[in-house]
Amino acid sequence: MTQLSLSSRETLLGDPPLARFSRLLGEPAATQALTRLDRELDWQRPSLRLYGREHPIPRHQVWMGSPDARYRYSGRNFCPEAWHPEVAAIRDAVVECLAAAGQSARFNSVLLNRYADGEERMGWHSDDEPELGAAPLIAAVSLGAERPLRFRWKQREAEAFNAWLPHDSLLVMGPGVQRRLQHALLPRRHRGLRISLTFRWVHPSRIHD
Structure with a gap:
């Protein structure tokens, strides 16, 4: 049961909708979840093909969800692992x-990323793969070291900005965010372990082999 109250919601953008919530799980549940996921998941470091060469990603990850929630990224298909009880909770x-907060949502999959320190990172991208649909809602939970997610507008219509993501926070990227913005987790010195969980809905009929 979440301990979150509506007063903890902060609107970062109105159009497209981007909002941040704090205290999703409460303590000690949030720290216990961080420790359990760090110890119990089968963290992987796959290589992705960029510009004709294979590169190991600068973090570890796990793709998890329903059996039909396969995900295609950078020319590779990722088959989900079964839901871990902590992740399902x-x-x-x-x-x-x-x-x-008055918003209906459902999720059949999650991408978990483990950043051991501030040097591990995620490059610029949008979560706009066809299997996510035209206007996905992405819900990102952050556990561990606070780091900012950097956003920039694809059409450069405004200045880039940071969305700081403290321990036990939830960032909700609503419809239109992936179409109009990119985001990245850039390197930060003196930052410790962080695990992010980005929940989404994959449309199996839209997956391309």
Whole structure:
């Protein structure tokens, strides 16, 4: 059961909608979840093909969800692992949080990224793969070291900005965010372990082999 109250919601953008919530799980549940996921998941470091060469990603990750929630990224298909009980509980807390805020959502998959320190990172991208649909809602939970997610407008219509993501926070990227903006987790010195969970809905019929 989430301990989140509606007063903890902060609107970062109105159009497209981008909002941040704090205290999703509460303590000690949030720290316990971080420790459990770090220890119990089968963290992987796949290589992706960029400009004709294979490069190991600068972080570890796990793709998890329903059996048909396959995901294609950078020319590779990722088959989901079964839901871990801790991850399923966090998913349910996110759905409950959004429902309390008047927003209906469902998720059949999650990408978990593990950043061991501030040097591990995620490059510029949008979560706009065809299997996510035209206007996806992406809900990103952050556990561990606080780091900013950097956003920039694809058409450069405004200045780039940071969305700081503290421990036990939830960032909700609503419809239109992926179409109009890119985001990245850039290197930061003196930052410790961070695990992010980005929940989404994959449309199996839109997956291209």
